Amino acid sequence: MLKVHSSGGSGPCLAGISSEYYTRLERGNATGVSESVIEGIAQALQLDEAERTHLLDLLRGAGTTRPPRRRPAQQRVRPTVQRVLDSMTGTPAFILSGRGDVLAANHLGRALFSPVYADPVRPPNNARFVFLSPHATEFFRHWDEVAGDTVAMLRAEAGRDLYDRRLTDLIGELSTRSAEFRRRWAAHNVRMHTTGVKLLHHPVVGDLDLPFETFPLPDGPSQFLLTYTAEPHTPSQDALNLLASWAATNDGIERSAPANDFQPADSGETPD
Numbered sequence: 001m002l003k004v005h006s007s008g009g010s011g012p013c014l015a016g017i018s019s020e021y022y023t024r025l026e027r028g029n030a031t032g033v034s035e036s037v038i039e040g041i042a043q044a045l046q047l048d049e050a051e052r053t054h055l056l057d058l059l060r061g062a063g064t065t066r067p068p069r070r071r072p073a074q075q076r077v078r079p080t081v082q083r084v085l086d087s088m089t090g091t092p093a094f095i096l097s098g099r100g101d102v103l104a105a106n107h108l109g110r111a112l113f114s115p116v117y118a119d120p121v122r123p124p125n126n127a128r129f130v131f132l133s134p135h136a137t138e139f140f141r142h143w144d145e146v147a148g149d150t151v152a153m154l155r156a157e158a159g160r161d162l163y164d165r166r167l168t169d170l171i172g173e174l175s176t177r178s179a180e181f182r183r184r185w186a187a188h189n190v191r192m193h194t195t196g197v198k199l200l201h202h203p204v205v206g207d208l209d210l211p212f213e214t215f216p217l218p219d220g221p222s223q224f225l226l227t228y229t230a231e232p233h234t235p236s237q238d239a240l241n242l243l244a245s246w247a248a249t250n251d252g253i254e255r256s257a258p259a260n261d262f263q264p265a266d267s268g269e270t271p272d
Contacts, residue, residue, distance in 0.1 A: 075223065077104040085109070090244065091227050092210075098157040098222030099167045100126035100150065108240075111247035112228065115139045115203065127154060127170065131178040141199040141207070151184040152191035157222065159190070198228065204246055205239040 077095050085093045085106040092109040094102055101123040102116065110117060115136075116129045130136050130143070130150045137143040158167060174181040194214045201207050210228040217223045230237040 075101070075103055077223070081217070088227070090240075091229055092240075093228075094226045095217070095223055096126065096226055097123075098160065098224075099154060099164075099170055100128075102126065103223065107247055108244055109228075111204075111243050111250070112200075112202065112208075125170065126150065127174060131174050131181045138201055139203075141201055146198075147180065147184060148189065149191060149193045151181065151187075152189045153193065155185070155188065156190045156192070160222065202239070202243065205243045208236045208239050208243075209234070210236060210240070 075097050081095060082104055085095065085104060088106055089108065091106075092112040093106045094109045094113070095104040097103055102113065102125070103123055105113065113124070115133070116124045116126065116139075118135070119125070119128060119133065121128065127150050130140070130147055136146075140146040154167070154171060158164075158171065161167065171185070175185060195212065197209055197211050199207070199209055208230065210230055212226060212228050215225040215227075217225065230240045
């Protein structure tokens with residue numbers, strides 16, 4: 001489980017624990033491990049915040065009795081949260097789950113993500129689109145970066161809840177259908193990607209360079225608000241305004257998306 005090594009010496013020595021105890025933790029036997037030991041290992045391995053959080057989640061989960069693999073209740077977005085989304089008329093806004101399900105969106109958000117909504121599976125899932133849709137590499141102009149961030153997000157979410165059946169089913173589906181996902185998943189990277197710029201190519205309005213921010217919802221189970229904006233007086237702002245005008249005259253936005261041509265279940269190829 002602990003496959004990262006520090007550059008200044010061995011993990012056990014720097015963490016102040018025996019090699020035998022460290023080996024036991026590597027094998028997933030974390031019963032009775034203390035917070036101070038976990039913190040010591042995190043410092044010894046020079047983990048960043050995302051890696052440290054992932055380590056804490058893994059060791060806490062490994063130190064508990066394994067419950068039956070469960071299918072959690074369907075995540076729902078409170079009506080008040082949906083009203084907040086709908087009030088953000090000039091900003092594409094979404095509520096996403098930790099595994100990348102698009103749980104809710106405002107009208108402009110559905111217009112922006114119309115290619116994602118082409119998947120008939122509901123709720124649409126960002127990871128499924130990234131790795132299974134042939135349109136993903138066109139929609140995300142920096143697809144390689146997006147793919148890495150998506151896998152790192154799923155890896156972190158898997159550490160938070162080792163027995164989430166929907167998450168393990170999603171990872172199993174992606175591993176079966178995408179060789180590229182399998183390769184990236186095997187790297188065990190974790191990352192918190194909460195702000196940045198997405199470079200998109202929308203089938204209606206063309207290229208958009210959109211800064212994004214994410215905000216965790218305080219009482220939702222791994223739900224967060226995702227918003228996109230455009231820098232004022234830029235071509236991206238013009239394109240976003242054009243998208244808003246198009247969305248206002250297209251009630252069936254999802255039907256304007258590319259055809260339903262996600263890869264068949266037995267495919268092991270990546271998008272091209």
